[in-house]
Each structure stands twice: as structure tokens, then as C-alpha cells.
Amino acid sequence: MKSRDPQRQQGAGWLFVSPAILVLGVFLVAPIGMALWVSLSDWSGSGSPISRDVNFIGTENYNALLADPGLARQDLMISFRNTFYYVLGVVPLQTILALSLAVLLNNRFLKGRTFFRTAFYFPSVVSSVAISLLFLFLFAGSGAINNVLGWFGVNGPNWFQDSRGLIHIFGDAVGLWSLASPPSWMTEPSVMGLSFWEWFSGPSVALSAIMMQVIWTTAGTFMLLFLAGLQDLPVEVEEAAMVDGANKWQRFMNVTVPHLRPTILLVVTLGFIGTWQVFDQMYVMTQGGPAKTTLTPAYLSYQAAFTNGDWGQGAAIAFILFAIIFILTTTQRWLMRDKDASAQKRADRGVRRRQRRRPTPVIVEETQRKAQSS
Amino acid sequence: MSAPSKDDRAPIRPVVAAVGEGRPSRVKKFWFYGMLIFFALLYIYPFIIQLVTSFKTDPDATGNALSLTPDPFTTGAWETLFSSNYPTWFTNSVIVTLCVTVGRVFFCSLAGYALARLKFTGRIALFTGLLAVMAVPGIVLLIPKFLILNYIGIYNTYPALIVPLMIDAAGIFIMKQFFETIPESVEEAARIDGASTFRTFWSVVLPMAKPALITLTILSFQGSWNELGHFIVATNDPALYTLTRGVAGFTTGGLGSGNQYPVAMAAALLMTIPTALVFIVFQRYFTQGANAGAEKG
Known part of the structure; x- marks a missing residue:
């Protein structure tokens, strides 16, 4: 419409966005710049980081973390190892659990669906601190979990004090090696400051407990995504499979799963992004211990800066983590854009969909981030 | 549990197992409900244990973790x-959550509306910037946030707890997306009547955005009530x-000696109640919020 006063919208537009620009600028963009400087400087934590006493030291902090043999690099590698096993365990299991819950809830003859859905989703909206306290109690030496294990004659471990790796324990149990004296061919060679023995430890018992907690907490969110996906499954396709004589399992594997592939992709990639950011649980429950087996890059960064006063290194770890998550996010957006196009095609073909608003994947990321990490 | 609203019952259209199968046999039903009850338990x-344990004594909590009867009750x-x-x-959490939620809903709507509707130079650049900001994971901002709060001298004040959380890029995005679905003709009418841009926004557009506002309110409430990282730094x-x-x-x-599980359980339970x-x-806005992304697939 030409009747609008362009001048007025110009002013109003900037006025409307100015609070957002101000806050995001001061508390997000500027601090990132400041932290980037700190990661390249020798600032010790006292005084202003932007003063004459603070020197530019180039990539020294990054070298210490990624190249030079030493404690800093070793700690970062330990945190990478832990995160690797953490991701390897959490992402598939939470996806499978979420899908199982969704399929259960999608059953025709289920009564009280709302109740069950509420129960499964509820932990996702509860504070990670509250859930962590609860799990500290459940997994305590004489806690509920070990009591239940006791019914089956299993003597449960002292979960959060146990730094033994699961692969180590397994190898010990089947007689591959002895936990007490690991074979020299595994302890000798060292890659990036860690021996094979340490790299191939598997997640420690303590980390496994945290993994179970996170899987339990997050599955509910993803269950909702799967439920939405299941409702979009056209009945005709299902019926065609029935006519062809496919049994229930075959239909699940050949009809349902392929139909859900975009949702599975979304859940898996969100899982990858979320698991790299885990921090709250480590802060509340283990502080990285026992024996650094629950150390994650996010917690290591916090610890380096706030506990050890090594701000340059802490900031450098944060940027390394940022780079990793950025790669994961970009990959996700790229993969999903592909799926967007095909989803659009499907929609165009006239598959009936529920009337919903425009897709806002952000909310999922938001929900998931809150549920899992921060 | 919740008052069943229309939407509450409607969303799940059981499709997968529904097709053409006769009545499920007794055995199948048994297995199905068995699984369901297992997962429900x-x-x-855990939440029941939490509640019961908060009325136990320390030794009772440690010694009989699974028992559902506090002995003695205390x-x-x-x-x-x-x-x-x-x-x-608790008071601090209430203050911070209220301020953050009110601020976030207001400012994110303002910015979202401007990005969706108002024509001004730099709008597209701003939106691109917003998408970039959204890609920054909160967890890597811990050190940067501390640096800036310290630098501008508001560390250890209420504004430090509140202001940085008040704008959320994802919130702006949600509002922008929603405002774009509102027909433009509505605003034209108001504008022809001579209403100012803010007046149009406040009295005409905002009331129409109620579902998005409620979703954003809930996300903000939940987000700031559960936030940990920012409050640490x-x-x-x-x-x-x-x-x-x-x-x-x-x-x-923090509690002195001993594990004090009952106190920890009481603390965790009480902070869960407002969220619950x-x-x-x-509830339906929560599930909607999470479901909104599923359209992706």
C-alpha cells in the first residue's frame, strides 16, 4: 500500500528492534568478541581484560590444548573421549526409547493416553538440578537402583564413585585382560596424551548413570516428535501393506520406520547437538569426577576459568566447543533443508495433515537444549 | 490430571495399529499393558520416592530407599x-522468572513484529544476524557472559540475573513466524483509521497472537525457572x-555433614511444583511447542 508513511515505519522499525539489538549486542555479541580476545591473551582474571597489562599471546592457549603434550591437552582429550562414549550411548538409546514410547502411545486400544503421555513427557520440563538431586539419591550406594538390582542378586556398584570403564569391566569379565594390571600393549602407545587403554575404556560407571538419567529425561520430548510423525502416516499405505500380507513387525520396519525417517533424522541430529553441550549434570552431580571420567568440554571450560583461574584456556576450550557444535548445527540445517523440500513435495501430493502453524524447529531445539544441557 | 480440553484428547489419532486388525487377543493386551505399566512406573x-523420602529421617532414607512408608514420619x-x-x-527465582518472562514476551513480540511486518532498511540483515545468533549454543557463553557482566560492573546484581535473559533470539523468531500468518488487511484497517504503528501493534495485532504469546510465556517461564548456567556466572x-x-x-x-537425602528431596520437589x-x-501448549518442529519431517 502506498498510503503508508515510509518515514514512520523506518523509525518505528528500528525502535521496535532496538531493545533486542541492545541486549543481544551487549550480552551476546560483545562478550563473544571479548572472550575471543581473552582466549588469545594472557589475562589472569584480575583487572580488566582490556588493559595495557594484558598481552596478546597468539594461539598459545589453543596450542596448549590441541598440540603441546601436557596436562591441558590431556584433559581436553579425556573430555572428548568421555563425550564420545556419552554420545554413542545417549543418542541411539534415547531415540529408541522415544520411538518405543510413541509407538506404545499410538496404539488404538490404549485407554488413558493423556495420562501416560503426561507422565513420559513430564521429566523434560523439570529443572535439571532437581532431576540430578533425585538421581543422586536413586543411584546412591544403598539407593533405590541398587535395591532393585539386589532382588536379582546383583550387587550394584557405588555408581557416582566408580570410575571403572564399561569396556574395561567387560574385558575383565570375559578374561581378555585384568583390570588391576592392564596389558602392556595397551598401556604403552600413547595418542594425544592418552594410552590405548585409556582411550578404549568405555564410559565409566559414573558416566553411565548420568547417561541413563539423560536418556530418561529427554526421551519424552522426542517421543512427542515421533507421535506427531506417526499421526501423519497415511492409513492407505498401512492398509496396502496389510493386503500384501505383511505382519506387524514387517509393517513397522518397512512402512512406519521409512515414513518416520525425517523425524528420526531430526531427533538424531538434535541429539548430537544436545549431547555435546552437557554441563548441568556434571556441575551438580560429579564435578567431572571420579578420576575425570565425567569431564565434558563444557564443564572443563568452566572449570579451567572459574576454578583454576586460567581464563585464556577456558575461553579457548569454549571456542573449540563452539566450533564443534557449529559444524553439527550446520550439518543438521543442511540435512533438514533437503528433507524440507521432500516434505513439501509430500504435502503437495495431498497427504492430509493436521492444520498447524508454520514449522518452527527452533522450539524443539529450545526445548531440547533446556532439557538436556543448560 | 489436567482438565481435559478439546485439544488434549484430539491430537492422537491412532493409526499404526488400527488398520484392519480384529480385536486384540487377551495375551496381546496383557503384554501391551504390561509394557506400558513398566514404563509408567x-x-x-522416582517422583513418588522423592515425595516419600522428604518425610523420612536420614538413616531411614539411606537404609530403606525403596520403602514407601517413612518410619518414623517426620x-x-x-x-x-x-x-x-x-x-x-525461592523469592529470587520468582522475581527473576517474572521479570524475564514479562520482558521476554514484550520485547520479543516487538522485535518479531518489526521483522515480520515493518519495512525498514537493514531488516533483512538483522534477520540474518538473528539466525546466526540462534546458532550460538548457550553453554559456550558462560565465560563471555561473566566477562561482560564484570566489565560493565553489574556482576552480583539483580539486573545481571535478569537483563541478559530478557531477549531470546529463538523467541523473536517464533513471534516473527507467527505474525507473518496474520493477514495484513487487519493492520491496514487500523492504519487507515490513523492508529500509530505501536497502537496498531498493541491493540490490533498482539491480541490476535494469543496462542504464540502463551507458548512464548511458557517457554520463558520454564526456561528461566530452570536456568542454571547463567546464574552460575x-x-x-x-x-x-x-x-x-x-x-x-x-x-x-552446602548442607553441612552427611548426605541429608530427605532435605535434598524436599528441595528438589518444592522447586518442581511451580513447573508442574x-x-x-x-499442557497442550507445551506439547504444541515441541510438536511445532515435527512438521519438519
Whole structure:
């Protein structure tokens, strides 16, 4: 419409966005710049980081973390190892659990669906601190979990004090090696400051407990995504499979799963992004211990800066983590854009969909981030 | 649980197992409900244990973790909790959450509306910037945020707890997306009547955006009530701790000697109750929020 006063919208537009620009600028963009400087400087934590006493030291902090043999690099590698096993365990299991819950809830003859859905989703909206306290109690030496294990004659471990790796324990149990004296061919060679023995430890018992907690907490969110996906499954396709004589399992594997592939992709990639950011649980429950087996890059960064006063290194770890998550996010957006196009095609073909608003994947990321990490 | 609203019952159209199968046999039903009850127990029982344990004594909690009858029954844990700093933290959490939520809903709507509707130079650049900001994971901002709060001298103040959380890029995005679905003709009418841009926004557009506003309110409430990282780096003054920050300290000797499980359970339970109430009342908005992304697939 030409009747609008362009001048007025110009002013109003900037006025409307100015609070957002101000806050995001001061508390997000500027601090990132400041932290980037700190990661390249020798600032010790006292005084202003932007003063004459603070020197530019180039990539020294990054070298210490990624190249030079030493404690800093070793700690970062330990945190990478832990995160690797953490991701390897959490992402598939939470996806499978979420899908199982969704399929259960999608059953025709289920009564009280709302109740069950509420129960499964509820932990996702509860504070990670509250859930962590609860799990500290459940997994305590004489806690509920070990009591239940006791019914089956299993003597449960002292979960959060146990730094033994699961692969180590397994190898010990089947007689591959002895936990007490690991074979020299595994302890000798060292890659990036860690021996094979340490790299191939598997997640420690303590980390496994945290993994179970996170899987339990997050599955509910993803269950909702799967439920939405299941409702979009056209009945005709299902019926065609029935006519062809496919049994229930075959239909699940050949009809349902392929139909859900975009949702599975979304859940898996969100899982990858979320698991790299885990921090709250480590802060509340283990502080990285026992024996650094629950150390994650996010917690290591916090610890380096706030506990050890090594701000340059802490900031450098944060940027390394940022780079990793950025790669994961970009990959996700790229993969999903592909799926967007095909989803659009499907929609165009006239598959009936529920009337919903425009897709806002952000909310999922938001929900998931809150549920899992921060 | 919640008052069943129309939407509550409607969303799940059981399709997968529904097709052409006759009545499920007794055995199948048995297995199905068996599985369901197993999972329900897995998800509900921990909270029941939490509730019961908060009325136990320390030795009872440690010795009989699974028992559902406190022996002896005591409100000692709750008394300890209320005589600690917990009430202060609770008050702080309420203040911070209210301010953040009100601010976030207002400012994100304003910005979202401008990006969706107003024509001004730099709008597209701003939107690109917004998408970039959204890609920054909160967890890597801990150190940067501390640096800036310290630098501008508001570390250990209420504004430090509140202002940085007040704008959320994802919130702006949600509002922008929603405003774009409102027909433009509505605003034209108001504008022809001579209403100012803000007046049009406030009295005409905003009331139409109620579903998005409720979703954003709930996300903001839940987000700021459960936030931990930001409060760790914004203050180290126990008088300014929020619940998450204060209670997190319970595990690292904040309660003095012993494990004090009953107090920890009471603390965790009490901080869960406001979330639970909001969740139960507004449940369909929660599920909508999470479902909105599923359209992706």
C-alpha cells in the first residue's frame, strides 16, 4: 500500500528492534568478541581484560590444548573421549526409547493416553538440578537402583564413585585382560596424551548413570516428535501393506520406520547437538569426577576459568566447543533443508495433515537444549 | 490430571495399529499393558520416592530407599529446608522468572513484529544476524557472559540475573513466524483509521497472537525457572542465588555433614511444583511447542 508513511515505519522499525539489538549486542555479541580476545591473551582474571597489562599471546592457549603434550591437552582429550562414549550411548538409546514410547502411545486400544503421555513427557520440563538431586539419591550406594538390582542378586556398584570403564569391566569379565594390571600393549602407545587403554575404556560407571538419567529425561520430548510423525502416516499405505500380507513387525520396519525417517533424522541430529553441550549434570552431580571420567568440554571450560583461574584456556576450550557444535548445527540445517523440500513435495501430493502453524524447529531445539544441557 | 480440553484428547489419532486388525487377543493386551505399566512406573515411581523420602529421617532414607512408608514420619527435612536460605532463593527465582518472562514476551513480540511486518532498511540483515545468533549454543557463553557482566560492573546484581535473559533470539523468531500468518488487511484497517504503528501493534495485532504469546510465556517461564548456567556466572552472592544455583550447592557440602537425602528431596520437589502446575494447566501448549518442529519431517 502506498498510503503508508515510509518515514514512520523506518523509525518505528528500528525502535521496535532496538531493545533486542541492545541486549543481544551487549550480552551476546560483545562478550563473544571479548572472550575471543581473552582466549588469545594472557589475562589472569584480575583487572580488566582490556588493559595495557594484558598481552596478546597468539594461539598459545589453543596450542596448549590441541598440540603441546601436557596436562591441558590431556584433559581436553579425556573430555572428548568421555563425550564420545556419552554420545554413542545417549543418542541411539534415547531415540529408541522415544520411538518405543510413541509407538506404545499410538496404539488404538490404549485407554488413558493423556495420562501416560503426561507422565513420559513430564521429566523434560523439570529443572535439571532437581532431576540430578533425585538421581543422586536413586543411584546412591544403598539407593533405590541398587535395591532393585539386589532382588536379582546383583550387587550394584557405588555408581557416582566408580570410575571403572564399561569396556574395561567387560574385558575383565570375559578374561581378555585384568583390570588391576592392564596389558602392556595397551598401556604403552600413547595418542594425544592418552594410552590405548585409556582411550578404549568405555564410559565409566559414573558416566553411565548420568547417561541413563539423560536418556530418561529427554526421551519424552522426542517421543512427542515421533507421535506427531506417526499421526501423519497415511492409513492407505498401512492398509496396502496389510493386503500384501505383511505382519506387524514387517509393517513397522518397512512402512512406519521409512515414513518416520525425517523425524528420526531430526531427533538424531538434535541429539548430537544436545549431547555435546552437557554441563548441568556434571556441575551438580560429579564435578567431572571420579578420576575425570565425567569431564565434558563444557564443564572443563568452566572449570579451567572459574576454578583454576586460567581464563585464556577456558575461553579457548569454549571456542573449540563452539566450533564443534557449529559444524553439527550446520550439518543438521543442511540435512533438514533437503528433507524440507521432500516434505513439501509430500504435502503437495495431498497427504492430509493436521492444520498447524508454520514449522518452527527452533522450539524443539529450545526445548531440547533446556532439557538436556543448560 | 489436567482438565481435559478439546485439544488434549484430539491430537492422537491412532493409526499404526488400527488398520484392519480384529480385536486384540487377551495375551496381546496383557503384554501391551504390561509394557506400558513398566514404563509408567519407570517414569512416575522416582517422583513418588522423592515425595516419600522428604518425610523420612536420614538413616531411614539411606537404609530403606525403596520403602514407601517413612518410619518414623517426620517433617524435619522440610523444617531444615525452610530455616535455610531456601526461602530467599525461592523469592529470587520468582522475581527473576517474572521479570524475564514479562520482558521476554514484550520485547520479543516487538522485535518479531518489526521483522515480520515493518519495512525498514537493514531488516533483512538483522534477520540474518538473528539466525546466526540462534546458532550460538548457550553453554559456550558462560565465560563471555561473566566477562561482560564484570566489565560493565553489574556482576552480583539483580539486573545481571535478569537483563541478559530478557531477549531470546529463538523467541523473536517464533513471534516473527507467527505474525507473518496474520493477514495484513487487519493492520491496514487500523492504519487507515490513523492508529500509530505501536497502537496498531498493541491493540490490533498482539491480541490476535494469543496462542504464540502463551507458548512464548511458557517457554520463558520454564526456561528461566530452570536456568542454571547463567546464574552460575552472574553471581556468587548467596543472597542473590536462585533455586537452581542454591540447590545445586546442596550436593557439594552446602548442607553441612552427611548426605541429608530427605532435605535434598524436599528441595528438589518444592522447586518442581511451580513447573508442574504450569505444565498441567498449559499442557497442550507445551506439547504444541515441541510438536511445532515435527512438521519438519
